Amino acid sequence: MTVLIAFATVEGHTAKIARFICNVAKNAGFKTNLINTDDFSGHVSLDGVVKVVLLAPVHERRHPESFEAFVTSNRDALTKRKSLVLSVGLKASFASGREEARDYLNEMFMRTGFEPNATALIAGAVRPENYGYFEREVLKHVVLLGRKIDPQDGAREFTDWDELTSIVIDFLG
Numbered sequence: 001m002t003v004l005i006a007f008a009t010v011e012g013h014t015a016k017i018a019r020f021i022c023n024v025a026k027n028a029g030f031k032t033n034l035i036n037t038d039d040f041s042g043h044v045s046l047d048g049v050v051k052v053v054l055l056a057p058v059h060e061r062r063h064p065e066s067f068e069a070f071v072t073s074n075r076d077a078l079t080k081r082k083s084l085v086l087s088v089g090l091k092a093s094f095a096s097g098r099e100e101a102r103d104y105l106n107e108m109f110m111r112t113g114f115e116p117n118a119t120a121l122i123a124g125a126v127r128p129e130n131y132g133y134f135e136r137e138v139l140k141h142v143v144l145l146g147r148k149i150d151p152q153d154g155a156r157e158f159t160d161w162d163e164l165t166s167i168v169i170d171f172l173g
C-alpha cells in the first residue's frame with residue numbers, strides 16, 4: 001500500500017515536514033512516494049497509491065503555483081484516493097491567525113476544484129537565512145505584524161511535531 005506525499009516548498013520547511021511524514025508513514029507500514037510539485041506539475045501515475053498527503057506553504061496568502069497546478073492536473077485521480085491536505089504557514093501558528101489561514105486553504109480549493117477528505121493547518125517556521133530584504137519586510141510588517149517575533153532574531157520553528165504525527169497517523173488509519 002503506497003502513500004503519495006506531494007509537497008511544494010519555497011524555503012525548505014515544508015520539505016522537512018514532507019520528509020517527516022514520509023518517515024511516519026513508513027513506520028506505520030506503508031510504502032511511500034515523495035515528490036516535489038516543482039518537478040511534477042503535470043500528470044503523475046497514481047497506480048498503487050491508496051492515500052495521498054498534499055502539503056504546501058503559504059507565501060503572500062497563496063500556496064505555490066506549482067502546487068495548485070499539480071492539484072488541478074491530477075484532481076480526478078486524487079479524488080479517487082483518500083486525501084489529506086496540509087497548509088503550512090505562520091498565521092496558522094497563532095490562534096488569532098487561524099481564520100485567515102483557513103481562508104488561504106478554502107481559496108485554493110475554490111481555484112483548483114479539489115475537495116480532500118481531510119485538512120489541517122500546520123504552523124510553519126521563520127528561516128531568516130533564506131530571506132532577502134523583501135521577504136524580511138513582508139514577514140515583519142505583514143505576516144508577523146503585532147507579534148513579538150523579529151526575523152532578525154534568528155530561525156524559529158513553530159511546527160508541533162507531535163500534533164503532526166497524530167494528524168498523519170489518524171489519517172493513515
Ligand SMILES: Cc1cc2nc3c(=O)[nH]c(=O)nc-3n(C[C@H](O)[C@H](O)[C@H](O)COP(=O)(O)O)c2cc1C
Pocket residue numbers: 008009010011012013014015057058059060061062088089090091092101123124125126127131134135136138139143
Ligand atoms: C515573503 C513571505 C511571505 C509569507 N506570507 C505568508 C502568508 O501570507 N501567510 C502565512 O501564514 N505565512 C506566510 N509566510 C510564512 C511561511 O508560510 C512560513 O515561513 C513557512 O514555514 C514557509 O514554508 P517553506 O519553507 O516550505 O517555504 C510567508 C513567508 C515569507 C518569507
